[in-house]
Amino acid sequence: MSHEGIRYVSKEEQARESEENRPLPRIAITPGKVRVLLSEGKGLEIDWVDGHRSAWSFAWLRDACPCATCVEERKNEGRKIGQARPKSAELLPMYKPAAKPASAQAVGRYALQFNWLDGHSAGIYSWEYLRRNCQCPECTFAASETEGAPN
Numbered sequence: 001m002s003h004e005g006i007r008y009v010s011k012e013e014q015a016r017e018s019e020e021n022r023p024l025p026r027i028a029i030t031p032g033k034v035r036v037l038l039s040e041g042k043g044l045e046i047d048w049v050d051g052h053r054s055a056w057s058f059a060w061l062r063d064a065c066p067c068a069t070c071v072e073e074r075k076n077e078g079r080k081i082g083q084a085r086p087k088s089a090e091l092l093p094m095y096k097p098a099a100k101p102a103s104a105q106a107v108g109r110y111a112l113q114f115n116w117l118d119g120h121s122a123g124i125y126s127w128e129y130l131r132r133n134c135q136c137p138e139c140t141f142a143a144s145e146t147e148g149a150p151n
């Protein structure tokens, strides 16, 4: 009985791992309300139909750009989705304003696209991609628990 807690945790982890590859239920990737806080420069907020609320900063979104070029860049530099480039890795360290889009638009019914002020706009942020990378404390805690596995 005293080991009940330990067994519970490992079962949780197993469940979570298999869950990562499982398709998300439709209500989890259907946005009810989407707010792009452009004028505030804050970021993106989505209320999902399943009741979950997600928020991402623009800086995070820029570093999570899902286009092929950015995915390749992150892979080469060993950065995770949304992880900023370390300052020391920059050739010319200088002040850079925080990433911000000039505008954002829906792509069909499944995604959002940002036109970043740095001229980049190739990334298509699908609802599923966003939900899978939810940055709310609950989801980031769950993700940090499963980190450490290679790849």
Ligand SMILES: [Zn+2]
Pocket (backbone or CB within 6 Å): 065, 066, 067, 068, 069, 070, 071, 120, 122, 123
């Ligand atoms: Zn990109």
Ligand SMILES: [Zn+2]
Pocket (backbone or CB within 6 Å): 052, 053, 054, 134, 135, 136, 137, 138, 139, 140
């Ligand atoms: Zn979340």
